[in-house]
Amino acid sequence: MDSALPTTQANAAETSGSNRRDTVTITDNRTGKSYEIPITHDTIRAMDLRQIKVNPTDFGMMSYDPAFNNTAACISRVTYIDGDIGILRYRGYPIEELAEKSTYLETAYLLLHGELPTASELRDFQQHITQHTFIHESFKKLSDGFHYDAHPMGMLISALAALSTFFTDAKDVHNAESRRKQMYRLIGKMPTIAAFSYRHSLGMPFVYPDNDLSYPGNFLNMLFRTSETRYRPNPTLEHALDVLFILHADHEQNCSANTVRGVGSSYVDPYCATAAATAALYGPLHGGANEEVLRMLMEIGSVQKVPEFIKRVKEGEVKLMGFGHRIYKNYDPRARIIKRIAYEVFDLMGKNPLLEIALECERIALEDEYFIRRKLYPNVDFYTGLIYQSMGFPMTMFPVLFAIPRMSGWLAQWEELLLDPEQKIARPRQIYLGHDTRSYVGIDQRS
Ligand code: ACO
Numbered sequence: 001m002d003s004a005l006p007t008t009q010a011n012a013a014e015t016s017g018s019n020r021r022d023t024v025t026i027t028d029n030r031t032g033k034s035y036e037i038p039i040t041h042d043t044i045r046a047m048d049l050r051q052i053k054v055n056p057t058d059f060g061m062m063s064y065d066p067a068f069n070n071t072a073a074c075i076s077r078v079t080y081i082d083g084d085i086g087i088l089r090y091r092g093y094p095i096e097e098l099a100e101k102s103t104y105l106e107t108a109y110l111l112l113h114g115e116l117p118t119a120s121e122l123r124d125f126q127q128h129i130t131q132h133t134f135i136h137e138s139f140k141k142l143s144d145g146f147h148y149d150a151h152p153m154g155m156l157i158s159a160l161a162a163l164s165t166f167f168t169d170a171k172d173v174h175n176a177e178s179r180r181k182q183m184y185r186l187i188g189k190m191p192t193i194a195a196f197s198y199r200h201s202l203g204m205p206f207v208y209p210d211n212d213l214s215y216p217g218n219f220l221n222m223l224f225r226t227s228e229t230r231y232r233p234n235p236t237l238e239h240a241l242d243v244l245f246i247l248h249a250d251h252e253q254n255c256s257a258n259t260v261r262g263v264g265s266s267y268v269d270p271y272c273a274t275a276a277a278t279a280a281l282y283g284p285l286h287g288g289a290n291e292e293v294l295r296m297l298m299e300i301g302s303v304q305k306v307p308e309f310i311k312r313v314k315e316g317e318v319k320l321m322g323f324g325h326r327i328y329k330n331y332d333p334r335a336r337i338i339k340r341i342a343y344e345v346f347d348l349m350g351k352n353p354l355l356e357i358a359l360e361c362e363r364i365a366l367e368d369e370y371f372i373r374r375k376l377y378p379n380v381d382f383y384t385g386l387i388y389q390s391m392g393f394p395m396t397m398f399p400v401l402f403a404i405p406r407m408s409g410w411l412a413q414w415e416e417l418l419l420d421p422e423q424k425i426a427r428p429r430q431i432y433l434g435h436d437t438r439s440y441v442g443i444d445q446r447s
Pocket residue numbers: 254284285286287289313318319320321322323324325326327374376379380381
């Protein structure tokens with residue numbers, strides 16, 4: 001038996017209690033050889049498969065896992081999800097408790113540092129973020145270069161990449177102090193860039209940050225201030241936005257977190273790495289879904305037309321946007337909290353007319369065999385669009401509202417990657433099924 005461990009006779013079915021060995025034995029039926037492979041945290045290392053060979057010159061066995069359905073690419077201590085029972089925790093704290101008792105900036109601190117801050121640590125952190133809310137005046141020129149109807153996500157992605165040209169010290173990714181500074185800058189500047197892109201689309205002058213306001217309050221100020229001498233955010237909307245920011249702050253190894261890790265593994269600066277993550281978030285299957293949900297509800301048009309639309313979903317013609325999740329096979333815990341917040345906003349701003357259509361979609365889907373069998377439940381994006389619309393945001397801003405708070409999660413994932421001695425540049429393998437060698441054929445000889 002070839003072994004990654006000291007070899008003994010393996011029979012997993014018969015071992016238990018003190019005899020239990022945390023290994024798995026794989027027999028290669030091509031050669032009859034057995035390999036005993038260690039199991040840690042219910043996982044085997046893909047590299048342990050490499051010893052499985054038909055002959056010594058073989059490359060060795062790999063695992064094939066398109067879309068990473070069953071591959072852990074890192075060890076993380078940031079966010080925990082149990083998708084079967086609908087649990088989400090940041091650094092061990094349940095999302096429900098954070099949404100009720102914390103603020104976005106405190107949660108961002110928690111994600112980045114691993115612990116909740118003391119009062120003075122929080123004051124310091126807020127102070128640092130606030131100091132970094134302003135952006136260079138050249139940014140106005142950059143914004144002016146965009147077409148009047150440019151999608152704000154496209155502008156945000158470009159602006160983040162452009163920031164790397166302003167802060168060249170950010171290249172020093174192995175310097176803890178430098179990393180911290182870029183984190184303050186990125187979290188501080190996200191609302192400013194987002195608000196500038198919104199004002200650009202309206203042709204309105206940019207509003208500079210008011211650092212006496214809270215993080216979400218200042219964002220509302222930069223978005224909506226018109227002729228007031230001093231903008232006073234509505235406390236219900238300010239609170240709703242803060243809770244939404246907490247709920248969106250991180251979500252373990254999703255498409256954009258995987259992107260920030262993949263791109264960050266080349267040691268590029270965090271502005272470029274988070275620009276790439278923002279691009280990943282923009283897609284309609286990820287953070288762009290909230291925008292798509294609203295378009296879908298408008299297309300459905302009335303409660304009476306919901307059954308007809310659900311029929312089209314079941315026939316595979318369209319998707320029920322805002323439903324389904326790679327990890328959650330139960331109600332997304334964030335969707336529950338968002339539904340509650342939605343009513344607080346509707347009480348203030350009036351009920352969103354699309355709400356009844358959304359509720360009917362949810363009611364039918366939750367009782368329908370198609371959705372039950374596939375474990376499709378509302379995800380975070382199903383109700384957020386309705387709240388954002390009631391708060392006065394245009395649809396194109398919805399993914400931006402997701403990206404602003406997700407910055408803290410991306411940065412926590414990025415730093416964890418850099419500090420992990422096991423990580424290297426991300427470089428998956430492939431199974432090559434293309435042509436074998438063939439000789440070049442001159443253009444005049446091709447048929
Ligand atoms: N509507 C209808 N059917 C669906 C939906 C949906 N929203 N989502 C999944 N399904 C079906 C699939 O067609 C598939 O059916 P099949 O087994 O008959 O082929 C089955 O459910 C499994 O779906 P997959 O696509 O394999 O699931 P996967 O984990 O790859 O995709 C995803 C997850 C992308 C979120 C998917 O559910 C989806 O497209 N949802 C709509 C978009 C959306 O709301 N995205 C936001 C996700 S949350 C976030 O990123 C913040």
